[in-house]
Amino acid sequence: MDAGSKKLNVVFSTDCIKYPLTGIGRYAFELAKQLRERDELSLTFLHGTSVRDSLAVASESAQSVQSFKRRLQKSKAVSEIYRLTYPVMKTFALRGFKNHIFHSPNYYLPPRVKHCVATFHDLSVFHWPQFHPAGRVHLMQKELRNTTLRAAMLITDSHYTKKELMEFFGIADERIAVAPLACNESFHPRSETDVQSVLKKYNLRWRNFFLYTGTIEPRKNILTLLQAYDRLAAHEKSAFPLVISGYRGWENEQLFKLFDKGEREGWLKYLGFVPGQDLPLLFSAATSFVFPSIYEGFGLPVLEAMASGTPVICSNATSLPEVAGNAALMHEPEDIDALTTYIQMMMDNAHEKQRMIDTGLLRAREFSWSLCADKTIEAYQQVAKYI
Template identity: 65%
Template sequence: MLKIILSTDCVKFPLTGIGRYAFELAKQLENSQSVDLSYLHGLSITKTLPIASETGNTGQGLKRHLQKSRIVSEIYRITYPYAKSYVLSKQEEHIFHSPNYYIPPNIGKSVATFHDLSVFHWPEFHPAGRVHLMQKELKKTVARAKVLVTDSEYTKKELIEYFDTDLNNVVVAPLASSGFFAPRLESEVQPVLSKYQLSYKQFFLYTGTIEPRKNILTLLQAYDRLDLITKTNFPLVISGYKGWENEELFRLFKKGNDEGWLKYLGYTASEDLPLLYSAAKGFLFPSIYEGFGLPVLEAMASGIPVICSNASSLPEVVGQAALMHEPYDVQGYAESINLIIQDFNVEQRMISAGIERAKAFSWEHCAEKTIQAYTQVSEIYD
């Protein structure tokens, strides 16, 4: 049996895409007959999978306060990986898996998941202070890890081209949508619609952090091109943290809010999100760069049409089940939004195709491919 230690530092509130990946993967691995699974959370090894609680965490305030100190942050950055290495050094029979890029120094049996290479290909999409550090640490991980896992063939290709990595040492383990994302009746979602003052199938949805690579500006510009009656009858609902803003983005947010065609929810509770998906008229995702694109898969599983960009890994995920455009094709997005509203037959074909496409992805398959990576590492040391 393969003895695995999975890092779960990313399983925390708010549960981002990487945190959700680690959580769903862990649940599948726990059911595997070929894996003996433990977790490294902080500096503790446990058999209990952490839960990303959405209630207040008394330790978070102190942590954020300490992070504001440059000296404390620098000491933490330098010493913490070695503290993890010390803990793991006592578990030499285990394979260590980092689901979030980073592997501590001096770890022999190791696997790391690379979700994308945006800090290398699109450094302008990240805060300047983060880019140099991430590039440096990710290069170290490529050198340290015995096998790398990616979410998509697209990211695998990037890894091989950028780092000259042996293709046999990169395993693709596609992500999946959880069972919470499924078509629902109006009666099932009415409490959430009432909470956010929305109407069933009378809005388009975007979910994700508001940051440059998500291309929100193009989305707002496309919506602004719709006639006023259409966009007020089918407002754009945006769910996600505001990571970045610029002057034009701020102007369009204000314009959309003032004219009644934009509703910004901020962070949405995880139990509300699947209900919002299934209640929407369609899902919009004009992202410039994705390592996978989990939101479009969740939208298809929820039984709503998807309009997205044709960039990076997104065609690999949606197949022929979505309407795709070049990332900056403002007019194209506007026309597709109108098409979904006006053509019932197109809408229904896209719903059926999306549901079928989503069935091709499962967390069970993701776990199987990940175990394949573990097995490759184990064979290196046999």
């Protein structure tokens, strides 16, 4: 930064940094940590309706607060009052920060706040409304349309989502910056000795299981994964069980029938939500990571697997080719035969596995939170021209 340059004053929203850290929460937390270290920024944080100097940390102790909020939101009257008043309270909280840039890392912007930046992670609520709870779709669409009108600049995780924003809303190229995500340093290759405790905890064997991690919801295409796995020979499934980690976001009768079948027959282990400290160890201990998602704004688990030295099988849908490059075995999302073939290949072909591990590690090094912060600051600088 030039000696005479002014610092950029930024208020960064931290509402999505809550336990457990999901994809957007992880993005906001890692990006905020990077931005906090940059000399060219003066950074404060909007948490709820209060502006503070310290960055919120997601902890298990906050879970009781979250569950209380969820109980309140189940009341229609309370939920409606909250929906109408909360954005206005945020606007009020920001009234003394008129010469600051306000960045929401999770789509939503409060009304009548100038110099705003918002991160759009995907457009699934418009393109795949059936993948969202029906009651929320209309409201989410309305809020996201508002955001495109309120924001001075938009940030996306991928060029794919940028293209979607330009085509769907007619937004000019120069109003959208791309800041690719990264994974944190806990995702790296490990030895069998390093992961013994986690293997023992979940009753797994080193490099003898396939891993899927993510919320159990329709767009993740887990039904296709289970159907592909079910086609394997009994001895293959027994030797290499499928391990699934993630919240049950949606109830799907056909899906959970296959869950039950797999668990009964011993080829599927559903772990539910896995603590953050266990996940990187599971990634590095797996034979391969499988991610047949239909729609992703980025696809962070693919990057986490590559950084862990684990081969990736994933769909060729939406932004995933941007992340995986030539390091993954890619298939059409609904192609059960190809997915089954690739799973067998990762059981049998040691040479191909090693090639994918080496290529994946090189690919993962192209992404960093430092680069994400650089691209984000470039977006802030565009907005600062008008302050």
